[in-house]
Amino acid sequence: MLVLTRKPGQSVQIADNVTVSILSSSGNRVRLGITAPQEQPIRRTNRKPKKGSRHAHRARHR
Secondary structure (H helix, E strand, O other), X not given: OOOOOOOOOOEEEEOOOEEXXXXXXXXXXXXXXXXXXXXXXXXXXXXXXXXXXXXXXXXXXX
């Protein structure tokens, strides 16, 4: 896994046709903008919350 540090307004180029831009960050949340061809699938995945976290109950019931 490649780990990068970026600031709002900066971006990362992936291959020739995908750009991930950092739109904003606040606390532990980051807003990303993704520019890619329409035929390129983009899937959002989330890590499961740790057991006992305040979001663990919500994740089980989605």
